[in-house]
Amino acid sequence: MTKIAIYPGSFDPVTYGHLDIVKRALKIFDRVIVAVAHNAEKEPLFDVPERVELLRRSLKGLKRVEVDDFEGLIVKYVKRKKTNVVIRGLRMISDFEYEFQMALTNRKLSSSVETIFMMPSESYSYLSSKLIKEAAFLGANLKAFVPPFVEKAVKFALQRSKT
Numbered sequence: 001m002t003k004i005a006i007y008p009g010s011f012d013p014v015t016y017g018h019l020d021i022v023k024r025a026l027k028i029f030d031r032v033i034v035a036v037a038h039n040a041e042k043e044p045l046f047d048v049p050e051r052v053e054l055l056r057r058s059l060k061g062l063k064r065v066e067v068d069d070f071e072g073l074i075v076k077y078v079k080r081k082k083t084n085v086v087i088r089g090l091r092m093i094s095d096f097e098y099e100f101q102m103a104l105t106n107r108k109l110s111s112s113v114e115t116i117f118m119m120p121s122e123s124y125s126y127l128s129s130k131l132i133k134e135a136a137f138l139g140a141n142l143k144a145f146v147p148p149f150v151e152k153a154v155k156f157a158l159q160r161s162k163t
Ligand code: ADP
Pocket: 008, 009, 010, 011, 012, 015, 016, 017, 018, 021, 040, 041, 087, 088, 089, 090, 091, 095, 119, 120, 124, 125, 126, 127, 128, 129
C-alpha cells in the first residue's frame, strides 16, 4: 500500500525550512503532497497559484512529491486524497501551542487523521516565511533562506505591493 502524507501550509513563500521537512518526510512516506491552503493567511504576499509555482520549481527533481492547493478543512482534503497523515514542521517551542491545538482540533473533526511533527535541521529552526518577508523589505540578502528564484520573486512582489 502506498503511504501518502499531506504537508499543508501557507508557504508564503516556500523557504529552505519547508524544503527540509519535505525531504525528511520522503524518507518515511512513499509520496508527499505539499498542499497550499487558500484560507490560511489574510494578506499574503503571493496568491495561491504563485505559491504553488514557487513550490513546484523548488521541488523540481523530487519524483515522489506533488504540489496542490486546497480550500476548506484539511481533514476533508486528507480524506479526498485517500490518506490519513498530516505532516507539520516544528521549529521552536513557540510553534508547539498552535500546532498542538490544531492537531487536536483536527483529531476531533476526524479521529482517523494523524498529525506527525517533524523537526528541521537546526540551521533552519529559526526560519519563517514572515521573517523572510520582513528581512527582504529591509533590503536583506535572502540567499541563506530561500532558493534564488524565490528571492527574486519576493523582491518583485514587495515592489508590486508598494505600487
Ligand atoms: P502555516 O501553515 O502556519 O501558515 P507555513 O506555511 O509557514 O505555516 O508552514 C507550513 C508548515 O511548515 C508548518 O507546520 C510550519 O510550522 C512548518 N515550517 C515553517 N517553516 C519551517 C522551518 N523553518 N522549519 C520547519 N518547519 C517549518
